[in-house]
Amino acid sequence: MSKTSRDPGVSLLQQNPSRELLLEKMRSKLATTPPAAVVEKVRKREVHQRATSTWSMRILMLLGFIAINYFVIGHKDTLAAKIGVRAVPSLPDPVSQYSNDDQAMYYVYALYDYPQLQKKFGVNKFFAVDQKDARRRLDDLLPLVSPQTLGAISAYMPVAFKTVQMGGNP
Numbered sequence: 001m002s003k004t005s006r007d008p009g010v011s012l013l014q015q016n017p018s019r020e021l022l023l024e025k026m027r028s029k030l031a032t033t034p035p036a037a038v039v040e041k042v043r044k045r046e047v048h049q050r051a052t053s054t055w056s057m058r059i060l061m062l063l064g065f066i067a068i069n070y071f072v073i074g075h076k077d078t079l080a081a082k083i084g085v086r087a088v089p090s091l092p093d094p095v096s097q098y099s100n101d102d103q104a105m106y107y108v109y110a111l112y113d114y115p116q117l118q119k120k121f122g123v124n125k126f127f128a129v130d131q132k133d134a135r136r137r138l139d140d141l142l143p144l145v146s147p148q149t150l151g152a153i154s155a156y157m158p159v160a161f162k163t164v165q166m167g168g169n170p
Contacts, residue, residue, distance in 0.1 A: 077128045078128070078131075080128060082130070089125065089127050089128065090127055090128050090129075090130060091110055091123075091127040091128065091129045091130070091134070092123075092127070094106040094107075094121070100141055100144040100145050101145050101146055101148075101149040103137075103141055104138060104141040104142065104144075104145045104149055104153060105120070105149065105152065105153070106121055107134045107135075107137050107138040107141070108138060108152075108153050108156050108157075109121070110129050110134050111129065111131060111134050111135065111138070111156075112156040113156065114126075114129075138153075
């Protein structure tokens with residue numbers, strides 16, 4: 001057969017016998033395993049991609065852990081008082097025998113002047129103060145205290161009190 005044969009039943013090999021070598025090379029490439037260098041290169045690329053994502057995840061987890069620890073350590077007394085952990089002693093209630101003025105000053109000192117609370121009311125330890133509860137109790141006592149006590153309280157408070165008319169119409 002010659003190269004110029006146009007018979008449709010003739011294969012490519014029959015038309016061009018020199019292509020047999022090329023075809024054999026292609027078959028050998030498809031049938032064999034890839035060279036070790038190619039396998040190593042693909043493996044290194046996959047390992048590098050996994051390592052990059054793993055290290056970035058590790059760094060993010062470490063930063064999150066540090067942030068949570070910083071927040072918890074910085075606010076441990078407040079958090080413990082809010083969740084009611086028994087290991088943290090909370091501020092005891094004032095003695096019911098105290099007058100309304102003394103009870104109001106107790107909560108003012110607990111909120112704003114802890115050394116004065118220790119000195120005047122004999123609180124020996126440091127206690128966790130639930131500020132919302134102390135503020136609520138102080139607000140409940142404010143209408144019942146004397147004007148002199150209101151003046152003493154106003155020294156600690158960030159805003160002034162409204163004047164209260166006694167015995168008259170509000």
